[in-house]
Amino acid sequence: MALRTIITKRTLAGALGFRQQHRSVQTFSLPDLPYDYGALEPAITGEIMQLHHQKHHQTYITNYNKALEQLHEAITKGDTPTVAKLQSAIKFNGGGHINHSVFWKNLAPVRDGGGEPPKGSLGSAIDIHFGSIEAVIQNMNAEGAALQGSGWVWLGMDKELKRLVIEITSNQDPLVIKGPNLVPLLGIDVWEHAYYLQYKNVKPDYLKNIWKVMNWKYASEVYEKECR
Amino acid sequence: MSWCCCNSVCTSSSRQLLATSDLSSIPSRVSNVGLKQKRSLCGVPKVFAYYGLKTPPYKLDALEPYMSQKMLEVHWGEHHCGYVEALNKQLEKNDMLYGCTMDELIKVTYNNGNPLPEFGVAAQVWNHDFFWESMKPGGGDMPKLGLLQLIEKDFGSFTNFKEKFIEAALTLFGSGWIWLVLNREEKRLAIIKTSNAVNPLVWNDIPLIGLDLWEHAYYLDYKVTHSSSFLLSAKRFFLMCLSLFPLFSQNDKANYVNVFMNHLVSWDVALGRMARAQAFVNLGEPKIPVA
Numbered sequence: 326m327a328l329r330t331i332i333t334k335r336t337l338a339g340a341l342g343f344r345q346q347h348r349s350v351q352t353f354s355l356p357d358l359p360y361d362y363g364a365l366e367p368a369i370t371g372e373i374m375q376l377h378h379q380k381h382h383q384t385y386i387t388n389y390n391k392a393l394e395q396l397h398e399a400i401t402k403g404d405t406p407t408v409a410k411l412q413s414a415i416k417f418n419g420g421g422h423i424n425h426s427v428f429w430k431n432l433a434p435v436r437d438g439g440g441e442p443p444k445g446s447l448g449s450a451i452d453i454h455f456g457s458i459e460a461v462i463q464n465m466n467a468e469g470a471a472l473q474g475s476g477w478v479w480l481g482m483d484k485e486l487k488r489l490v491i492e493i494t495s496n497q498d499p500l501v502i503k504g505p506n507l508v509p510l511l512g513i514d515v516w517e518h519a520y521y522l523q524y525k526n527v528k529p530d531y532l533k534n535i536w537k538v539m540n541w542k543y544a545s546e547v548y549e550k551e552c553r
Numbered sequence: 554m555s556w557c558c559c560n561s562v563c564t565s566s567s568r569q570l571l572a573t574s575d576l577s578s579i580p581s582r583v584s585n586v587g588l589k590q591k592r593s594l595c596g597v598p599k600v601f602a603y604y605g606l607k608t609p610p611y612k613l614d615a616l617e618p619y620m621s622q623k624m625l626e627v628h629w630g631e632h633h634c635g636y637v638e639a640l641n642k643q644l645e646k647n648d649m650l651y652g653c654t655m656d657e658l659i660k661v662t663y664n665n666g667n668p669l670p671e672f673g674v675a676a677q678v679w680n681h682d683f684f685w686e687s688m689k690p691g692g693g694d695m696p697k698l699g700l701l702q703l704i705e706k707d708f709g710s711f712t713n714f715k716e717k718f719i720e721a722a723l724t725l726f727g728s729g730w731i732w733l734v735l736n737r738e739e740k741r742l743a744i745i746k747t748s749n750a751v752n753p754l755v756w757n758d759i760p761l762i763g764l765d766l767w768e769h770a771y772y773l774d775y776k777v778t779h780s781s782s783f784l785l786s787a788k789r790f791f792l793m794c795l796s797l798f799p800l801f802s803q804n805d806k807a808n809y810v811n812v813f814m815n816h817l818v819s820w821d822v823a824l825g826r827m828a829r830a831q832a833f834v835n836l837g838e839p840k841i842p843v844a
Contacts, residue, residue: 376776382803418728440582473750474727474728474749474750475727476727496726497727517767517768517772518768518776521768521773522773522776526627
């Protein structure tokens with residue numbers, strides 16, 4: 326069931342009939358999940374994980390690759406209106422790809438440390454900024470529950486100011502939209518597809534349970550790396 | 554065009570109390586309160602007007618196999634009901650918004666683009682009422698009479714309109730709605746995409762058809778899940794066949810939108826809404842034959 330991570334390069338030179346240097350368009354492909362689809366049960370069912378990964382994330386990647394290719398062509402032809410028109414598709418699908426790639430990494434099965442609170446520098450930073458892990462969880466859950474429509478809730482870090490922040494982004498906007506120095510540590514997908522089959526419209530239950538499989542180790546690693 | 558008064562044309566400001574016989578097939582959380590009275594400290598009764606959950610104009614299994622009963626039970630009985638309950642709770646705390654009809658409430662809480670917290674729930678209550686009424690069992694097909702003429706005038710042909718509608722639906726990012734509206738200023742039909750709970754009332758346009766594109770509207774029916782059972786039900790098989798069509802990657806949303814246009818949309822209701830809209834928008838001189 327595991328998929329390989331491949332990054333392929335294609336060249337478009339010659340095909341367009343232009344005399345120019347070889348330009349390559351990088352295509353992206355679906356990253357592996359570091360665990361089985363059913364490993365996060367009962368917090369998130371295997372059915373949701375499989376659909377979320379194989380259908381939704383894959384769709385974002387497919388559309389992102391398509392948009393990038395169209396962008397490449399438009400840039401080559403100097404077709405500015407098309408370049409401008411493609412921006413929203415790139416933001417949406419590219420953002421979807423980035424966000425979901427982070428999301429898979431910040432979940433972990435319980436047996437691999439999912440749900441264990443962070444120790445070390447991230448733990449102390451949380452205590453300083455927010456008071457306690459519970460405060461962070463409560464704050465993020467409140468933001469997630471209040472979010473209408475589709476979006477993400479993030480625990481992020483401002484690289485410049487060395488501060489932790491809790492932010493929400495709508496649709497598939499990545500965290501950098503809220504601030505160019507923001508790095509995501511943990512993200513929770515509150516699009517309906519992330520929880521609907523299991524929790525229907527009871528979003529607060531999903532938000533409560535997802536913390537049981539939250540991979541704080543990953544968040545700590547990212548935090549420590551950015552602090553250096 | 555004559556004014557047509559069909560039963561399925563309901564103004565959104567009217568609220569019905571649910572008959573108890575209708576409640577048998579839905580979860581018990583549905584509230585059906587029309588008016589409640591509270592006694593204040595000095596004994597004078599304070600009356601709070603609440604909103605009630607309106608039933609769709611058909612039974613919950615009437616739209617099978619295009620929209621399953623389970624889907625309606627969850628979408629109407631839990632989501633729509635949840636919005637009504639949330640709205641009632643918010644109105645309880647807010648004196649200023651009493652006495653507004655639903656349409657006024659939506660415009661006031663939209664606050665010209667800076668929506669108040671009540672906007673989301675109020676608009677979603679209205680949107681879902683509109684959505685249930687925009688569908689009917691045995692729907693789809695073509696619009697008739699004046700509506701067809703207007704569509705042909707503004708879009709060229711019905712086929713073109715349908716294509717544009719489906720394209721708009723598939724290019725909507727995130728949660729939202731697709732509307733066929735009569736634009737009051739330009740006096741023509743238009744297809745509008747809105748995000749989250751926004752609806753054309755806030756721009757003073759008159760909606761004729763609305764399609765819910767939040768994921769909850771199609772997820773249960775159109776996300777073909779991997780069934781462990783070897784024997785698929787007829788409905789599952791039908792939906793699976795739909796998903797095998799060589800459509801663009803968004804199979805599920807595309808299927809849902811196509812099914813809505815081909816089998817669910819109620820052009821009768823749209824015609825009625827258009828007739829009513831003509832009382833407010835002058836679409837041109839009537840053709841009076843010269844003697």
